Amino acid sequence: xxxxxxxxxxxxxxxxxxxxxxxxxxxxxxxxxxxxxxxxxxxxxxxxxxxxxxxxxxxxxxxxxxxxxxxxxxxxxxxxxxxxxxxxxxxxxxxxxxxxxxxxxxxxxxxxxxxxxxxxxxxxxxxxxxxxxxxxxxxxxxxxxxxxxxxxxxxxxxxxxxxxxxxxxxxxxxxxxxxxxxxxxxxxxxxxxxxxxxxxxxxxxxxxxxxxxxxxxxxxxxxxxxxxxxxxxxxxxxxxx
Numbered sequence: 065x066x067x068x069x070x071x072x073x074x075x076x077x078x079x080x081x082x083x084x085x086x087x088x089x090x091x092x093x094x095x096x097x098x099x100x101x102x103x104x105x106x107x108x109x110x111x112x113x114x115x116x117x118x119x120x121x122x123x124x125x126x127x128x129x130x131x132x133x134x135x136x137x138x139x140x141x142x143x144x145x146x147x148x149x150x151x152x153x154x155x156x157x158x159x160x161x162x163x164x165x166x167x168x169x170x171x172x173x174x175x176x177x178x179x180x181x182x183x184x185x186x187x188x189x190x191x192x193x194x195x196x197x198x199x200x201x202x203x204x205x206x207x208x209x210x211x212x213x214x215x216x217x218x219x220x221x222x223x224x225x226x227x228x229x230x231x232x233x234x235x236x237x238x239x240x241x242x243x244x245x246x247x248x249x250x251x252x253x254x255x256x257x258x259x260x261x262x263x264x265x266x267x268x269x270x271x272x273x274x275x276x277x278x279x280x281x282x283x284x285x286x287x288x289x290x291x292x293x294x295x296x297x298x299x300x301x302x303x304x305x
Contacts, residue, residue, distance in 0.1 A: 067186060068092040068112055072102035072127070073119040073148065078171075082117070085175040086182070099125045103133075106140065112206075113143065114220075115186055117178075118165075120149035128163055135164035142220040144185040146178075189220060202237055205300035207276055207285060209237050216276060223275040228253075232265075233272050236286060241298035243289045269294060 069086065073079050074097045083093040094113075096102040099122050105111065116134070120127045127147060134140040147165040161168060166185040169178060200212035208217045214230055216223040225233065235252045236244060244252075246265045269288075273280040287295050 066090055066092045067114040068094070069115050069117060069182070070102065070105055070113045071095045071117045072097075072099070072122070072130070073117070074098060074123050075119070082175060082178065086179065089179055091182075098122055099127070099130055102130060106134070115144040115146065115182065115189075117146045117148060117182070120147055131163045131165050139219050142189060144189045144220075146182055146185055148173075204237070204240070204285070204297075207300065209234060218276055225272065225275050229268055229272050229275075232268050233276070233286075236294060236296035240296050243292050243295045245293035248293065 069091050071079055071083060071093055073082075073095070076097070079095045079097075083095060086093050094105065096105050102116075102118070106113065106116075118127045118130060131145055131147065134143055134145060145165045147168045148171060149168070150171045166189065167181050169181055200210060202209045202211070206219050208220075210217070211234060214227065216225055216230060216233060231253060232249060235249055249265055269286060270280070273283050273286055276285055277283045285297050285300055287297060289295055
């Protein structure tokens, strides 16, 4: 799945050039010409952006203010931010990085350098670093299951799961929309190192829910089918597939 990037800058010429260049590199680019427009795009819980390119000087305020807001909200705290500025003063760079920007690029810049820096911050953050599909990474709305790295991330933040709990989540996610009985789950996990409380699938499920659900008492990702087992929801966070 291609990384989705929000470009917040009022320079229409620059956004057109940068947008076209990044799209050719495989990214999905959406733009906003002001802080207000950027906030509106990022406001929904399921905004779906993997990173933000944020100009420092905007017609309705300073990009540093938005950077501070993003770092102050749990759902956007880990969202990668690459800041741009036409001034390029050292103090701007220092303040931007202290407020949580992942990188800083002064204008004018080469599109190739922007692309390299964007790829680097996405890779460091654990977001979708490459625009091409990665068969080891499964995405379900805001939840990402990285089979290669053996980690799950919600809103780009790593979930607190043991190795065995991650493997159980992976088994369920391999069969979205299909009800798996407790015996089927245990059979799929044979050969993996067992933990002290492995006698109870339900205990594991409750701990997985605590890590990946917005409200573990009212789960939307791992559902219980009474008398049958558990099912990993095929559609999440407004997904259509």
